[in-house]
Amino acid sequence: MSTSGGLHPADREHREAGPSLDELRARVAAERERPGYGHDALITCDRLVRIFSTDGVEVQALQGVDLTVAPGELMALVGASGSGKSTLLRILAGLDVPTAGRSVVAGCDLLTMGAAERLRYRREVVGFVWQQTAHNLLPYLTGIQNVAMPMQLSGGPAGSRWGRRRRLRAGRAADLLELLQVGHCRDRRPEQMSGGEQQRVAIAVALANNPGVVLADEPTGELDAETGAMIFDAFRTVNRELGSTVVIVTHDPAVAGEVRRSVAFRDGRASSEVLRRFATDEHGEESVEEREYAVLDRAGRLQLPRQFLEALGMEHRVEVSLEPDHVGVWPEHGTAPAAGRREDGVGEDGTGEGGAGEDVGRSA
Numbered sequence: 099m100s101t102s103g104g105l106h107p108a109d110r111e112h113r114e115a116g117p118s119l120d121e122l123r124a125r126v127a128a129e130r131e132r133p134g135y136g137h138d139a140l141i142t143c144d145r146l147v148r149i150f151s152t153d154g155v156e157v158q159a160l161q162g163v164d165l166t167v168a169p170g171e172l173m174a175l176v177g178a179s180g181s182g183k184s185t186l187l188r189i190l191a192g193l194d195v196p197t198a199g200r201s202v203v204a205g206c207d208l209l210t211m212g213a214a215e216r217l218r219y220r221r222e223v224v225g226f227v228w229q230q231t232a233h234n235l236l237p238y239l240t241g242i243q244n245v246a247m248p249m250q251l252s253g254g255p256a257g258s259r260w261g262r263r264r265r266l267r268a269g270r271a272a273d274l275l276e277l278l279q280v281g282h283c284r285d286r287r288p289e290q291m292s293g294g295e296q297q298r299v300a301i302a303v304a305l306a307n308n309p310g311v312v313l314a315d316e317p318t319g320e321l322d323a324e325t326g327a328m329i330f331d332a333f334r335t336v337n338r339e340l341g342s343t344v345v346i347v348t349h350d351p352a353v354a355g356e357v358r359r360s361v362a363f364r365d366g367r368a369s370s371e372v373l374r375r376f377a378t379d380e381h382g383e384e385s386v387e388e389r390e391y392a393v394l395d396r397a398g399r400l401q402l403p404r405q406f407l408e409a410l411g412m413e414h415r416v417e418v419s420l421e422p423d424h425v426g427v428w429p430e431h432g433t434a435p436a437a438g439r440r441e442d443g444v445g446e447d448g449t450g451e452g453g454a455g456e457d458v459g460r461s462a
């Protein structure tokens with residue numbers, strides 16, 4: 099590994115001498131005072147692993163996922179089939195337990211929760227909406243009864259008498275149906291609703307106990323594009339008006355393109371993120387600025403985009419160089435396509451950004 103390029107001689111001398119005792123003490127003190135990973139997040143996944151064993155064959159569905167989601171975020175998880183998105187969502191929903199690692203949602207540790215706490219977690223801390231519209235609702239109950247059911251199961255909202263509690267539940271259920279623009283479905287059973295209406299009622303059900311987090315697995319997967327857009331609008335309303343944190347797994351590029359942050363999964367890990375900024379100019383024209391980042395995990399690993407590796411013939415080993423403001427990654431000596439690389443790892447333009455290497459870590 100080369101770490102020379104671009105350093106000031108005084109800095110290089112300092113680095114070679116190593117840190118002084120005072121510097122080491124200061125580092126230890128700073129480390130001790132540093133807030134823990136995910137301290138300000140609502141959802142924290144820390145090196146999360148899930149291994150399935152079927153007939154003696156092990157599948158590593160999650161291979162050390164690091165992910166934090168801030169309170170009030172509306173974000174998407176995307177990625178190829180089999181990359182681990184649904185496995186992660188089921189763990190976050192409290193329906194499955196990770197093999198190793200740590201995951202904390204709204205202060206609840208998903209690895210150590212007991213059965214009673216897990217039940218309370220699933221009823222009150224998270225709400226979920228699944229792809230199959232039919233799975234989200236009880237077929238023999240009306241819209242309003244479906245929304246009131248989770249409140250009934252958890253005993254809320256609090257009130258002194260049974261009759262009063264029932265009225266409060268019915269009032270909140272009706273309010274949620276109105277918020278999601280399906281007030282007209284209050285007395286209809288699911289078979290009397292369209293697919294889009296069923297999903298909006300399902301979102302109301304997910305919100306019944308006022309959970310901090312709403313998880314949705316392909317909620318637009320069974321719907322046409324127009325209805326899918328309406329469902330996504332419903333999630334946006336929930337996020338904006340009720341402050342719920344929303345995580346949506348989706349294959350739908352239209353949905354992924356509408357959120358500020360989408361995290362792409364690859365081979366059981368979060369591999370890249372797209373952050374978007376939506377702006378409206380003085381003429382009312384809307385624009386989106388997108389920036390794609392590779393995810394650097396807590397062990398310092400990152401996945402370079404597959405097309406970068408293929409374009410530069412990188413495999414097995416790469417050369418890495420520390421530059422003053424970024425890290426350069428180069429194909430192993432002698433394996434690169436010829437263009438733009440000098441022996442010292444600096445591109446032909448002398449900037450440290452040679453055409454054959456990938457620079458990572460440059461500040462955004």
Ligand SMILES: Nc1ncnc2c1ncn2[C@@H]1O[C@H](COP(=O)(O)OP(=O)(O)OP(=O)(O)O)[C@@H](O)[C@H]1O
Pocket residue numbers: 150151152157158159177178179180181182183184185186
């Ligand atoms: N219960 C299970 N038993 C065995 N293997 C499983 C189980 N659930 C998931 N897997 C495997 O784990 C890997 C990740 O699956 P997962 O469903 O999380 O992927 P995904 O990204 O959600 O895919 P899709 O977009 O197709 O739903 C896959 O290889 C899958 O076959």
